[in-house]
Amino acid sequence: MLEWNKKGDMFSFMVNLLFLFMMLAVFVSLIPALNAILNIAQQSDNLNCYGYLYNGNTNSPYSYNDSLPSNTIACLAVRLYLPYIALAVLIGGVSKLMSDRVSPL
Numbered sequence: 001m002l003e004w005n006k007k008g009d010m011f012s013f014m015v016n017l018l019f020l021f022m023m024l025a026v027f028v029s030l031i032p033a034l035n036a037i038l039n040i041a042q043q044s045d046n047l048n049c050y051g052y053l054y055n056g057n058t059n060s061p062y063s064y065n066d067s068l069p070s071n072t073i074a075c076l077a078v079r080l081y082l083p084y085i086a087l088a089v090l091i092g093g094v095s096k097l098m099s100d101r102v103s104p105l
Contacts, residue, residue, distance in 0.1 A: 013097070016096060016097045017097060019093075019096075020093040020094070020096070020097050023089065023093055024089070024090075024093065027085075027086070027089050031082070034081075034082055034085070035082065038078050038079075038081060038082065039052075039054075041078050042075065042078055042079075043062040043063075044061065044062055044063060044064060044065040044068055045061075045062065047070065047071050047074050047075050047078065048064060048065060048068045048069065048070040048071075049064060049070065049075035049078065049079075050064055050070055050072070050075065051064060052064045
């Protein structure tokens with residue numbers, strides 16, 4: 001039977017946990033930039049997404065305009081983009097964190 005180095009396993013886990021927190025910190029810092037880009041895509045001069053308000057102003061020329069065509073599937077994809085990226089980062093980070101905890105045969 002193999003003898004496992006408990007201190008080495010704990011150190012590896014702590015380093016992976018540190019990397020997970022660093023990755024989450026970088027992701028959280030990028031959220032405003034991603035949100036700004038996604039808001040540009042929702043404006044009336046691009047996708048014209050239903051319910052989009054430019055800076056909370058309904059009279060802005062970039063807010064949703066009923067007279068222009070709208071691409072609803074693309075708007076849905078834009079709205080779901082950030083939550084899916086967040087889920088991918090979290091699932092990837094936790095799976096990497098737990099992958100070293102599985103002992104080989």
